[in-house]
Amino acid sequence: MTAVFSFTTLILTISLGLGLVRVFIGPSLEDRMLAIQLVGTSGVAILLLLGFLLDLPSSLDVALVLALLAAVSVVALT
Numbered sequence: 001m002t003a004v005f006s007f008t009t010l011i012l013t014i015s016l017g018l019g020l021v022r023v024f025i026g027p028s029l030e031d032r033m034l035a036i037q038l039v040g041t042s043g044v045a046i047l048l049l050l051g052f053l054l055d056l057p058s059s060l061d062v063a064l065v066l067a068l069l070a071a072v073s074v075v076a077l078t
């Protein structure tokens with residue numbers, strides 16, 4: 001079971017990296033904002049998986065704060 005979670009974490013890390021590339025080379029502000037939302041969502045998912053794998057309950061709080069910050073950033077842009 002932990003192999004599945006480790007593989008999922010690897011895929012999410014790749015997604016996070018590709019999102020960061022899009023943030024830096026995005027042609028428009030909206031594309032960059034969507035990429036920032038992808039980075040935030042991937043970061044939350046990675047924190048939740050790593051918190052489960054490493055038995056770190058405090059990572060759930062950090063993931064919640066990151067999700068709130070990502071949502072506020074989208075509201076601020078619109």
